[in-house]
Amino acid sequence: xxxxxxxxxxxxxxxxxxxxYIIANKNLPTTQLExxxxxxxxxxxxxxxxxxxxxMPINLPATADxxxxxxxxxxxxxxxxLGSYWDKMLFKGETxxxxxxxxxxxxxxxxRINGAIxxxxxxxxxxxxxILQQFK
Amino acid sequence: MSxxxxxxxxxxxxxxxxxxxxxxxxxxxxYQFGEKINQQISRNLTDIADHKAxxxxxxxxxxxTNLLSWRASSVMLDVVVDDLDKRINTELKNLKQYYQLKGxxxxxxxxxxxxxxxxxxxxxxxxxxxxxxxxxxxxxxKHEVPFIKGNVIAHVTQLKxxxxxxxxxxxxxxxxxxxxxILAPTYSSNFALRKSSEVxxxxxxxxxxxxxxxxxxxxxxxxxIFGEASYLGSISKPMIxxxxxxxxxxxxxxxLAQEPLLxxxxxxxxxxxxxxxxxxxLVSLLSRHLVTPIKKLxxxxxxxxxxxxxxxxxxxxxxxxxADLGNAFNRMTSQLGVLFHKNMVVEKELEHxxxxxxxxxxxRTAQLQETLQKLKSAQA
Numbered sequence: 001x002x003x004x005x006x007x008x009x010x011x012x013x014x015x016x017x018x019x020x021y022i023i024a025n026k027n028l029p030t031t032q033l034e035x036x037x038x039x040x041x042x043x044x045x046x047x048x049x050x051x052x053x054x055x056m057p058i059n060l061p062a063t064a065d066x067x068x069x070x071x072x073x074x075x076x077x078x079x080x081x082l083g084s085y086w087d088k089m090l091f092k093g094e095t096x097x098x099x100x101x102x103x104x105x106x107x108x109x110x111x112r113i114n115g116a117i118x119x120x121x122x123x124x125x126x127x128x129x130x131i132l133q134q135f136k
Numbered sequence: 137m138s139x140x141x142x143x144x145x146x147x148x149x150x151x152x153x154x155x156x157x158x159x160x161x162x163x164x165x166x167y168q169f170g171e172k173i174n175q176q177i178s179r180n181l182t183d184i185a186d187h188k189a190x191x192x193x194x195x196x197x198x199x200x201t202n203l204l205s206w207r208a209s210s211v212m213l214d215v216v217v218d219d220l221d222k223r224i225n226t227e228l229k230n231l232k233q234y235y236q237l238k239g240x241x242x243x244x245x246x247x248x249x250x251x252x253x254x255x256x257x258x259x260x261x262x263x264x265x266x267x268x269x270x271x272x273x274x275x276x277x278k279h280e281v282p283f284i285k286g287n288v289i290a291h292v293t294q295l296k297x298x299x300x301x302x303x304x305x306x307x308x309x310x311x312x313x314x315x316x317x318i319l320a321p322t323y324s325s326n327f328a329l330r331k332s333s334e335v336x337x338x339x340x341x342x343x344x345x346x347x348x349x350x351x352x353x354x355x356x357x358x359x360x361i362f363g364e365a366s367y368l369g370s371i372s373k374p375m376i377x378x379x380x381x382x383x384x385x386x387x388x389x390x391x392l393a394q395e396p397l398l399x400x401x402x403x404x405x406x407x408x409x410x411x412x413x414x415x416x417x418l419v420s421l422l423s424r425h426l427v428t429p430i431k432k433l434x435x436x437x438x439x440x441x442x443x444x445x446x447x448x449x450x451x452x453x454x455x456x457x458x459a460d461l462g463n464a465f466n467r468m469t470s471q472l473g474v475l476f477h478k479n480m481v482v483e484k485e486l487e488h489x490x491x492x493x494x495x496x497x498x499x500r501t502a503q504l505q506e507t508l509q510k511l512k513s514a515q516a
Contacts (some may be wrong), residue, residue, distance in 0.1 A: 101221035
């Protein structure tokens with residue numbers, strides 16, 4: 001029985017993933033964001049919200065599970081590929097997404113900065129945050 | 137009539153002339169060198185002051201430049217999340233170690249709480265009043281902060297990431313003691329530091345810090361008196377860091393500044409003594425040489441006086457005025473000798489004539505008596 005559980009965990013690792021939440025500050029007029037918009041934001045192509053505020057995408061380290069989950073869901077890609085894309089953009093003078101080390105830091109960043117957008121696997125409880133999209 | 141001999145008077149006279157020339161030349165040299173030495177000291181003091189000011193300026197500019205580059209680091213964005221993941225704290229510690237900073241680094245968030253620091257045990261402290269600024273960068277000169285021991289200088293800069301409003305402050309401190317070490321008094325100089333906007337400065341002495349009056353008319357004051365000693369002084373060019381200006385003044389004890397002049401005077405006097413001694417000897421020889429013929433003449437006159445011998449002649453050598461005098465004297469005595477001789481011959485002739493006349497008178501008298509006897513005998 002124990003062996004079966006281990007096998008199931010190994011064979012279906014994705015099923016162990018928590019939900020992925022795309023979060024933003026509650027003051028943002030936007031209430032929902034399509035996958036394509038999220039991709040455009042993180043590819044540094046969409047830079048302003050509808051109200052004109054600058055968009056500040058927040059990233060997690062390449063080793064974070066949430067980032068693997070995010071790149072797979074939104075880009076159908078890997079953190080490394082997306083990382084090399086941002087490196088190229090940096091050479092073109094585009095600032096890559098702001099890196100935060102932990103999900104708590106991402107949540108706090110979004111709480112405090114109106115134009116920030118981030119992704120977390122833990123559902124934020126803060127009243128300052130709204131969820132723009134949720135991925136399984 | 138002087139009571140000193142001619143040779144002594146001549147020696148004294150020439151010595152006086154030599155002394156006068158030496159003193160005049162020494163005075164000219166002394167004055168000229170004195171001026172030059174004072175100018176050189178003034179230039180040296182300015183150089184020293186400039187050097188010290190530049191040394192402090194370099195230290196502070198280095199910190200300012202670094203601070204402004206560090207604040208642009210992406211890690212500083214974590215100020216938004218109160219350094220939740222301690223990345224700023226780690227960065228500050230690395231920077232302190234890598235740059236071997238003598239002070240500490242502090243990051244305050246927008247509400248003024250200390251969220252990262254290289255100084256242990258001070259997190260959550262409130263931003264000190266002295267560091268509250270609305271400027272992008274500000275240098276806060278010597279001041280005290282509740283959580284730091286001793287006085288410090290602080291560079292305060294706002295953390296203002298791109299696209300965001302001000303999110304906090306990044307501060308670097310520099311211990312005032314370290315600046316004091318740069319301005320510590322040396323054997324030859326004391327230093328004072330002045331904020332260009334103020335009329336006082338802090339003078340660093342071996343007895344501690346002294347506040348002195350120091351305004352923009354620095355160069356008009358030739359001598360500075362601190363305690364019981366007087367000093368020569370010079371001030372550096374103003375140094376500018378952000379909107380903070382300062383100057384360093386250097387002072388040198390007057391006694392020390394005059395040492396080269398006193399040394400020069402001593403050497404001049406020694407040189408004058410070295411010249412004077414052989415000079416007096418030579419002058420003495422010269423005067424003897426001049427006076428000797430006159431002495432000989434005097435001795436000859438005395439011997440003529442004693443012996444009544446006008447044939448004695450003065451030995452004459454050379455063709456100068458004294459030789460002329462000797463020759464004239466010899467001619468005079470020769471002529472006098474001839475005259476005296478003629479006089480003596482006439483005198484002797486007269487004596488002889490007188491003697492003959494007496495004999496003739498005696499003879500005639502005898503003849504007359506004889507004749508008279510004969511007549512008497514004839515009559516009788």
